[in-house]
Amino acid sequence: MLNEEKSTDSLAFDTEMSVEKAKDTKNTLKRLIKLLFNQKEKIIIVLLFAVVSLGFTMTAPLIFSKAINVIYEGIKTGTFNINFGVIKELSIMLTAIYMMSSLSNFIQQHVMATVAQTLVLDLRKNLSEKLSRIPLKYYDTHKKGEILSRISNDLEKVSDTLQSGMMQFITAVLTIIGSILLMFSINWILTLIAFSTIILGVAATSIIGKRSIKYFANRQETLGKFNGQIEEYFTGQMIIKTFNMEDEAIKTVEASNNKLYSDEKKAQFITFAINPLIRLMNQIGYVLVAALGAVFVIQGRLSIGLIQAFFQYVDQASEPLTEAAYILNSLQAAIASLERVFEILDEEEETKDASNYESISAPKGNINFEGVKFGYGKELIITGIDLEVKAGEKVAIVGPTGAGKTTLINLLMRFYELNSGKIKIDGIDITKLKRGHLRSLFGMVLQDFWLFDGSVKDNIAYSREAATTSEVQKAAKLARADYFIRTLPHGYDTVINAENSSISEGQKQLLCIARAILANTCILILDEATSSVDTRTELEIQNAMDNLMKGKTSFIIAHRLSTIKNADKILVMDKGNIVEQGSHDELLAKSGLYSDIYNSQFKNSVKQ
Incomplete structure (x- = not known):
């Protein structure tokens, strides 16, 4: 993908996207439930064993109450005539109940963990596929750190909550319902007293819960922005130190960190403030139930065992x-x-490939722009381009920064969709080609090179996985990279990574050029491809590129006009449109924008 100089419209779009917030909690819950229903069999198993475990748990207090009554009846006469046979039977029964309850709980937790991890795995797969389908515009308008935060931090939060929290929540709700029903079976008056305090607790929880959602949303949003800043500062350390901006960077990070601290504190306070509030309600209920329960025991309306069981159910609720x-x-x-x-x-995706797509079996590289118009928003950046490039022509694109040079290439490779008009390759509209097939026609070297963690050989062969070692080495020689590669500790097997300082920026660029050479496509795109190399190396690469570009349609984006004098056609762009085109000599003779740019560079080089 190409990095584009953003217009005012693009920046406005970026600001709009960063301010907009989605707060549709109800719809999010519906979508979550729908995702969970994809594993409804497992959910049913979880609920079944939750009910089984609850049944055993609910039975235990009643058995305890019988044991207490047996002991009480044995000692109230003063003879201590306790039926230990019954106590033994009840103890064995309780042990069996607790064992079965634990086994059921283990099964439901295990199955629920599977449900949670499967759901998150599916979300990760969907995100991975989605990120490959959304247009380049999305990456232009969102920070990398924020996107990574959503994929990592937000998904981990969902995973943790589903795996542990949801099962506990389901169990808690079932336990509350079961406990209240059994409390009613013991005594409805005591139940109403206890239930009223529980209702107050539920009401308080509901009120606070509704207000807390914004704090958690703010926390996650702030975390995403904070990660984005950290990613920017880590990758820009050299620039920050060069311009002595360490203090400013520290202040910015501190401000974001303080904002994150504030949002986190509010969210956590809400979470932990509920606990003591509910406990206070519970204690009030305990006092009232204990006082009235004592009266009922004295009156003989309830046994001590049942009062004990009632208190256990109050605890369980x-x-x-x-x-x-x-x-x-x-x-x-x-x-x-x-x-x-x-x-x-939910992001808008790239338009789907045509169902009756065409293909170019023997690509030549003829390219036509017909009335091409494009804009990031409502206002057009490119208001109308008509251009014919013949197969094998070497086309240079020049112009001031932000003129739309890279945008033109983005449109050609269908990274952006046209507002209107057509682009044809060998007479076929590119919208009728599969994107994968379209982009296989291009070899590319960008100003901002990209290498992955892997060997030098694998990085060069990235453009053609089936390439042999000899083909990789041949491409490296053409790119003038073979010599320095052989000086590396392990030659072509040397692993490149972020910590590898033995390879310079210019040498990394040479590897990218070798990758493009190895691709051997009919169309080449060179976006300031020699910007990171010295003058001598640039001349060597230029000679290699001249040989490489023979018979291939080539687009060269360049700021140094001395490197594109021999281009067959030079396109001069300004404010998103082609304002001049022709050969080097023809454009100089026009004394237009190209002449001004060329003469200014020539004067600067003379002064130097």
């Missing part, structure tokens, strides 16, 4: 409520993260 409140707020954070992930998945 109130503790999960506290847990559910905490998890609910964690879910709010996960929803905010998931919303940011869905924003990427």
Whole structure:
């Protein structure tokens, strides 16, 4: 993909995108539930074992109540005549119940972990595929760090919450419902007292939960921006130090860090403030239930065992409520993260390839621009270009910064879609070609080179995976890279990575040129391809490029006009349109923009 000098329209679009926020929590939940229903069989298993585990847990207090009543009946007469046979049976029954409950809980947790990881895996796959389908404009208007934050941090938040929080939340809700039903079976008056305090806790949780969603959304958004800044400063350390901007960079990072701290503190405060609030409600309920329960025992309306069981059910209802409140707020954070992930998945994609696509079996490289118009927004940047390039022609594109030179290439390779007009290669409209087939016609060397972590050989062979070692070496020789490669510790097997300082910027550019040579395509694009090499190396590469470009259609974007004097056709661009075209001598004779640019460079070189 090519990096484009952004116009005012592009920058305005960028600002719009960065300010806009999606806050559709209800829709996000619906989409999450829909995704979970793709694994409905596993969800049913989880719910089934949750109910089984809950059934065992709910039974335990009743058995405890029987044991307490047996002991109480044995000692209330003062004879201590306790039926230990019954106690033994009840103890064995309790042990079996707890073992079965633990086994059911283990199974549901294991299956739920599978559900969570499968869902996140699917989201990662969808994101990976989506990022390859969205147009270049998206990357031009979003920071890399922010995109990475959504793919990594936000998805991890979703994964953690689904794996642990959702199952706990489901269990907590079922436990509360089951406990309240059994409390009613013991005594409805005590249940209403306990239930009223639980309702107050639920109401408080709901109110705080609704308000907390914005804090979690702000936290995730701030985290994304913070990661974007860190990524920018890490990659721009040399420039920052060169211009003594360390203090400014530190201040900017500190401001973002403080904002992140503030948003995180608010989100965490909301999360942990609910716990003591609910516990206060629970304690009030305990006092009221204990006082009235004592009266009922004295009156003989309830046994001590049932009062003990009732208190256990109150515990089982109130503790999960506290847990559910905490998890609910964690879910709010996960929803905010998931919303940011869905924003990427909802991005407009590149238009699909035509179903009845054509192909070019023997490409020659004839190119025609017919009434081409393009703009990032409503206002057009390119208002109308008509251009014919014959196969084998060497075309140079020059002009001031922001003139639209790279935009023209982006349109040719269909990184951007035209507003109107047509671009044809060998007489076929490029919109009727599959993008993969279209781009296979091009070899490219950019000003901003790209190399991946791997051997020198693999980096050169990236343009043609089936290339042999001898073909890779031949391409390296043509690019004047073979000599320095052989001086490396392991030659062509030397691994290139970010920490590898034995290869200079210019040498890395030579590897990219060798990669383009190896591709052996009918059309070449050189975007300031020699900008990182010295003058002597540039001359050597220029000679190699002249041989390489024979018989191939070539587009050369250049600022140094001395390198494109021998071009068959020079296009002079200004404000998004071709204002002059012709050979070097023809354009100098016109005394127009090209002449002004050339003479200014010539004067500067003479002064130097």
